[in-house]
Amino acid sequence: MISFDGRAVLVTGAGRGIGRAHALLLAARGAQVMVADVGTDLFGAGADATPAAETVQAIRAAGGVAQAYLADLTDPDGARGAVDATLAAFDRVDGVVHNAGFTLGGRDFAEDELGRLDTLLAVNARAGFELARRAWPAMCAQGFGRIVLTSSTAYYGMAHSVAYSTAKAALIGLTRALADEGRPHGIGVNAIAPAGATRMAENLAASPYRSWFLDTMRPELVSPLVAVLLHEDCSVTGELFVAGGGRFAATLLGETRGVTDRELTPEALRTRLADVLDPSGVEYPRTTGESGEFAARLLGHELSEPVSVVAGTSPAAQQLEGSAT
Numbered sequence: 001m002i003s004f005d006g007r008a009v010l011v012t013g014a015g016r017g018i019g020r021a022h023a024l025l026l027a028a029r030g031a032q033v034m035v036a037d038v039g040t041d042l043f044g045a046g047a048d049a050t051p052a053a054e055t056v057q058a059i060r061a062a063g064g065v066a067q068a069y070l071a072d073l074t075d076p077d078g079a080r081g082a083v084d085a086t087l088a089a090f091d092r093v094d095g096v097v098h099n100a101g102f103t104l105g106g107r108d109f110a111e112d113e114l115g116r117l118d119t120l121l122a123v124n125a126r127a128g129f130e131l132a133r134r135a136w137p138a139m140c141a142q143g144f145g146r147i148v149l150t151s152s153t154a155y156y157g158m159a160h161s162v163a164y165s166t167a168k169a170a171l172i173g174l175t176r177a178l179a180d181e182g183r184p185h186g187i188g189v190n191a192i193a194p195a196g197a198t199r200m201a202e203n204l205a206a207s208p209y210r211s212w213f214l215d216t217m218r219p220e221l222v223s224p225l226v227a228v229l230l231h232e233d234c235s236v237t238g239e240l241f242v243a244g245g246g247r248f249a250a251t252l253l254g255e256t257r258g259v260t261d262r263e264l265t266p267e268a269l270r271t272r273l274a275d276v277l278d279p280s281g282v283e284y285p286r287t288t289g290e291s292g293e294f295a296a297r298l299l300g301h302e303l304s305e306p307v308s309v310v311a312g313t314s315p316a317a318q319q320l321e322g323s324a325t
Contacts, residue, residue: 002231004031008090009230010082012036012073012131013100015051017198018150021220022097023055025227027064034086035059036100039070073100074122076130083134093135095146095230098128101168106160120167124151128174132189145187146230149175153193153242155251168193172240172253179238180287188237190229193251194222195244216245224248238286254282255291260298 009026013019015037027033037052052068059066069085071078086093101124104116128149139145154161155169175191182189196219204210222243228234229241240251258276259269269276285291289306296303 002029002227002233004029004094004227004230006030007094007232008032008034008086008092009095009097010034010036010069010086010093010131010135011097011099012082012127013098013150014055016055018194018196018219018222019097019099020051020055020058021196021223022099022226023066024058024062025220025223026095026230027059027066028062029227031065031095032090033059033064033066034069034082034089035066036069036071036073036082036085038072073127073131074119076126079127079130080134083131083138086135087138092142093138094142094144095148096131096135097148097150097226097230098131099150100127101150101152103161103164108160109162112163117163117166120163121170124167125170125174128171132174132178136187139182139187140185143186144232145182145185146232146234147178147182147187147189148226148229149189149191151175151191151193151240153195155193175240176238176287183237188229188234190237190239190241192222192225192229193240193242195242196222218245221246252284254279254284255294257281257283257298 004026007030009031011019011023011026011033014023014033014035019037023033023035035052035055037050037055039050050068050070052070056066056068067085067089069082071081073079073082083093083096102120104120107116132147135145135147149171151171152164152168154165155172156165158165171191175189178187178189195213195217197214197217198219204213225241225243225248229236240253242249242251256277256279259272261268264272283294285294293303293306
């Protein structure tokens with residue numbers, strides 16, 4: 001029985017849809033849940049009538065423990081405040097589920113605007129970064145923590161949604177880097193790309209697929225994966241998952257063996273692009289260091305120890321960082 005007795009979990013975007021399903025399941029399994037969502041609903045109702053309040057009421061009615069936190073997570077103060085509120089309410093933070101997100105609708109790339117990208121990066125990557133950064137010291141101190149970031153299969157690429165795809169893809173690097181840094185501290189970090197019949201899904205163009213999707217992809221069918229990834233028994237970290245409709249799978253980032261020839265000209269390499277793309281013998285590096293080890297082996301270099309890559313430590317990098325701040 002997966003139980004979260006004694007654990008405190010922050011779930012963002014938990015007023016409706018998939019986030020609410022996460023909060024309800026975790027609370028039913030014993031977690032103390034901080035339900036974070038925007039400060040007002042679409043109709044401008046008061047705090048007691050917000051979607052977050054409704055989620056809290058549902059949890060309490062079932063005998064669970066929950067509180068609401070209302071803020072705009074595109075504001076870094078809102079993200080920091082969500083973690084601070086969790087610590088203040090429950091005296092610990094064991095898990096963070098960053099589910100909050102939205103799309104601004106499709107637009108041809110030539111007509112897109114930088115402000116739209118900034119908004120989507122703010123609610124996805126920047127908020128995820130700040131939530132994790134704020135929770136990190138507490139998780140390190142207790143030697144345990146779990147973070148689940150919500151990405152999207154838009155990271156594969158989605159025409160007319162370039163800004164959204166970019167923002168969701170940013171969470172891949174955030175997940176992998178946090179997982180690598182969190183391992184020594186008992187912190188696990190994973191990302192999910194969920195499919196759920198939420199308000200965002202209603203933007204799908206009318207088609208038989210849309211009808212099937214809305215009937216099949218119930219939000220609560222994503223939540224079992226989140227519960228597994230948050231649990232203390234789960235040692236999986238740095239992975240990317242897809243979930244929806246009762247299907248759970250992993251997204252793999254791999255490198256082909258490619259072509260190794262220091263004498264290749266551009267013309268010769270052009271004729272061998274099929275070899276570069278050949279997936280036979282593909283490997284799946286989990287860190288930048290493992291990617292470097294793979295390349296070194298293929299280039300004939302025998303490694304005596306694992307590659308350790310720490311960005312920003314060279315004098316030149318430090319000078320650049322200083323000039324930027």
